[in-house]
Amino acid sequence: MTNVFARPPALSVNLNKIALLRNSRDSGVPDLLPFVHVARAAGAVGITLHPRPDERHIRPADVTAIAETMAPWRPGFELSLEGYPEARFFDICAEVRPEQVTLVPDAPEARTSDHGWVMDERERAVIAAAMARLRPLGCRIVLFAETDAAAIERIADAGATGIELYTGPYANSFRRGEAVEAMLETFTEAGRVAQRRGLSVNAGHDLNLANLPALVAHLPHLAEVSIGHELVADALLFGMRDAIVAYRSALGQPIEEHP
């Protein structure tokens, strides 16, 4: 299937790994704020931040400072926060009122986000409480999801705005040179289920310049990808601006000539 009619997906730049490097010393270097300016100038749709409970990378103060930096350009240049639905995270969201919140089912000690919501009875209760807290903020409420049609249906029943499809296993198989066509077809089917239920479709985790085009081709109406780890790794090699432009090109976005 080719994504020939829908608008190319937008790119939100996740700065977690810049913060991880910053936290390895007490100098405050690298400062995150210049990367916000570069991301906007390079055509990203916004910034994604994941203030985890252990503050291994993004801290609440980073969210506040980045929101203030972005203020003149919001809501067009979007702030997107990711996190587990608990009081600390809700307080951060209430303070900066992001355009989008993506809820992940991560345990506090999780090494990274490595699964979506199954929406069993316990999780449905957690999400219902989260919806009550987040809806008044007026943000899009997205749930991290796997390509499980039944779970996506339950996410729609819970009143979410959209899903973010977890792409970690796909990226891993792609990296190992394994056949991924079957996985891509499951993304296509998951996208169909989401679209039928009125859910927007985002995607994320371990996406990179090599594995993006096939995913985009198999996910018509993919609205947005949020990318951090591999984009920052590429930025170490060829600069943040050029990395963002390369990822936008891999998404099929028209690249305007920069002066």
Ligand SMILES: CC(=O)[C@@H](O)[C@H](O)COP(=O)(O)O
């Ligand atoms: C939800 C997801 O896949 C990522 O956005 C997540 O934020 C990655 O977290 P780490 O950067 O802590 O691995």
Ligand SMILES: NCC(=O)COP(=O)(O)O
């Ligand atoms: N939601 C995915 C994200 O924000 C970044 O994930 P990754 O590219 O760091 O794996």
